[in-house]
Amino acid sequence: xxxxxxEPTFRNIGLVGTGAMGRGIAQIAAQAGCTVHLVxxxxxxxxxxxxxxxETWDKLVAKGRMTAEAATACSERLVPASGVEALAGCExxxxxxxxRLDAKQSLFAQLEGIVGPDAVLATNTSSxxxxxxxxxLQRPQRLAGFHFFNPVPLMKVVExxxxxKTDAAVTERLAAFAREMGxxxxxxxxxxxxxxxxxxxxxxxxxxxxxxxxxxxxxxxxRILKDQMGFRLGPFELLDLTALDVSQPVMESIYHQYxxxxxxxxxxxxxxxxxxxxxxxxxxxxxxxxxxGQAQVPP
Ligand code: NAI
Numbered sequence: 001x002x003x004x005x006x007e008p009t010f011r012n013i014g015l016v017g018t019g020a021m022g023r024g025i026a027q028i029a030a031q032a033g034c035t036v037h038l039v040x041x042x043x044x045x046x047x048x049x050x051x052x053x054x055e056t057w058d059k060l061v062a063k064g065r066m067t068a069e070a071a072t073a074c075s076e077r078l079v080p081a082s083g084v085e086a087l088a089g090c091e092x093x094x095x096x097x098x099x100r101l102d103a104k105q106s107l108f109a110q111l112e113g114i115v116g117p118d119a120v121l122a123t124n125t126s127s128x129x130x131x132x133x134x135x136x137l138q139r140p141q142r143l144a145g146f147h148f149f150n151p152v153p154l155m156k157v158v159e160x161x162x163x164x165k166t167d168a169a170v171t172e173r174l175a176a177f178a179r180e181m182g183x184x185x186x187x188x189x190x191x192x193x194x195x196x197x198x199x200x201x202x203x204x205x206x207x208x209x210x211x212x213x214x215x216x217x218x219x220x221x222x223r224i225l226k227d228q229m230g231f232r233l234g235p236f237e238l239l240d241l242t243a244l245d246v247s248q249p250v251m252e253s254i255y256h257q258y259x260x261x262x263x264x265x266x267x268x269x270x271x272x273x274x275x276x277x278x279x280x281x282x283x284x285x286x287x288x289x290x291x292x293g294q295a296q297v298p299p
Contacts, residue, residue: 008033009177010120014087015039016107017097018049020246020282021124024152025094027053028181030077037081037090041097046080053078088114092177094146096124099249101132108143109136120170122146126197126246127253130163130190140165146174147194148183150242159188159195166190192257193250201254201264204247207235208267218287219297237295240286244270244279 013029015022018040026036026049038046057071084107087093093111097103108121115121121143123133134140145161158178160171175185188194193201207221216224222234239247251266258264273279273286280286281295288295 008180009173010034010092012090012092013037014081014084014090014093014115016084016087016093016095016111017124018045019096020150020243021148021152022094022096023049023052024150025096025124025148026078027056027074027153028183030074032177032181033077035077035079037079037087039081039084039087043082050075050078050080084110084114087111088116090115090119092120092122092174094122094124099126099128099246099253101128104128104133105136108133112137112139118142120144120173122174124148127193127250127257129192129257130161131165134163134165141167142170144170144174145188145190145194146178147188147196149196156183157196158183158185160185161188161190161194163190193254197250197254201251203231204235204239205251205264205267208269211236212267212269217297236287239270240280240288240290240295242280243282244274244286248274 012035014037015026016039018026018038026038029036038049040046054075057066057074060066061068061071081087093115095104095107097107104123104125111121119142123130123143123145124147125133125145126147130143130145134143137143140163143163144166145159145163147159147161149155149157160174160178162168162171171187175187178185186195192198207225210216210221211218218236222236225231225234233241248266248270251264251270255261255264255266277283278285281290284290289298
């Protein structure tokens, strides 16, 4: 059974970017008792997130994992906001927008003029430098990385990333908040890909190289890596879940940040698929085809 935490570290939070990650973070924050103000550049995305989360909570009620009252309370804690100006009273703002340095820098510069002096700012970036994202802030010490994994409610680890100027008190508060949401915080230094994507990109790019050299097909590589190495998802299943429009820029960013280190070199196979819009599960086709949510190996 899910319980709201008595006194969350942050009661009133803002979430900018309500796509796959933003809605997952909103879910666990609302379940922990926070009021979550939702903002997205596309107003329809906020509504889509609220609808999806209501459905998720209804399913949890049906499975007996949540009471109907708790589900209603969680839904009521989601507050749609038409723009970042509405986040003035938030004690924490988490950003889960597009993975582009300029977009994240300008968002935080704008937020700095809106939120109170003690508000904490957090980025869910997978691969960009937290230090660089904070470099346009007057008070970069209040910005930290807060890197969740997809799907957020199930993936219990969150990397709490300390940029060069981040205050230790800020990362400590975020770590405490992660625990209140039922997650396990792991402290990471601000290096390209932090811990998981530093290790994980090698796994993905090597699998793409194996496929590119025609050693085996995607499904075989997935199966053998799961069976023999104990991974929960194969590399191509993971790419389909994340979607190439999200993961290819991450691969490129880590490669360039490590000065074109060969082991991180992105793959033309992934680049071509991205160019063709065959990006993953969310569009019904990636390395696999998805029929009624079930992965099928293309002929
Ligand atoms: P998404 O594409 O599902 O959602 C992004 C949302 O942000 C969209 O609704 C879009 O309209 C909105 N948006 C874009 N620019 C905006 C702006 N300037 N202001 C307000 N809203 C804006 O992307 P997803 O997968 O949720 O990723 C978001 C962030 O989380 C990225 O930085 C990504 O690298 C990171 N991340 C993604 C993971 C994944 O597996 N999908 C895992 C961990 C981190």
